Amino acid sequence: MTRDTSGTPAAFAAALRAREQLIGYWSVLDSPVSTERIARLGYDYVALDAQHGLIEYSGLLASLTAIDTKGSTAVGLVRTEANDPAPIGRALDAGAAGVIVPLIDTAQDAADAVAAVRYPPLGRRSYGPMRSALRIGPNPADAHEQTVVLAMIETADGLANVEEICATDGLDGVYIGPSDLRIAIGGATSTDPSVGEEFEAALVRVREAAAAAGIAAGIHNADGASAAKRLAEGFTFATVASDLTHLEQVVSAHLAAARSTGESQ
DSSP states (O other): OOOOTTTTTHHHHHHTTTOOOOEEEOSSSSHHHHHHHTTTTOEEEEESSSSSSHHHHHHHHHHHHHSSSTTOOEEEEEEEEOHHHHHHHHHHHHHOEEEEEEESSHHHHHOOOHHHHTTTTTTTOOSSOOOOOGSSSSSHHHHHOOEEEEEEEEEEHHTTTHHHTTTTTTOOEEEHHHHHHHHHTSSSSSSOGGGHHHHHHHHHHHHHHHHHHHHHEEESSHHHHHHHHHHOOOOOOOOEHHHHHHHHHHHHHHHHHHHHHHHHH
């Protein structure tokens, strides 16, 4: 069962660090109105994709505001465009309850991501919580307690160094990008079944490394059934993706149903 965090960053951070099961949704569309509706459905978090998504900063800010409106059960996370203090700080200042940092290859990469999230003396985040001060912090110690940092494991180097990455001081969890990881271990495509055994073994390695370090382990999924499977295997949080893909699937299904009804007449 998932824990109802009621959209509170502090409660979400505590649940994530306690390795409680959490379920999120992935958004790539710059559509704050639809994101607001998704945030009210019962998900523990909604992750906004600023790396591969279609969201500029103004859209990111508007979507984070939408996630925080009355009736939301979710907090807003942001997958940043890079492991760099500037986009990480902007996402946090806009009100993100945490960041998912891509392309973490080494423990030093993970330490750099943590430093970008934490204020001195724990890190190097610049103080300027423009919107986040309304919900997170604003005192540095409170912000540290209420804000999470997750490192993406999606490269061959990241997998090879996953135990050291998970042991990074201050890191709250790791998050598998399955498409990139499957390609990184030799897949010809992001869904190549020929590397299925190697891929599943990689998932076990990441999951076990996180458990040994006492941090959260998450994974990206195409649908709810896949998310349920991964949670049953021992992942502590799972994301269902994404609004653009699901919009296309639902619209296509309605079209097929309408055509089928017309043809039957």
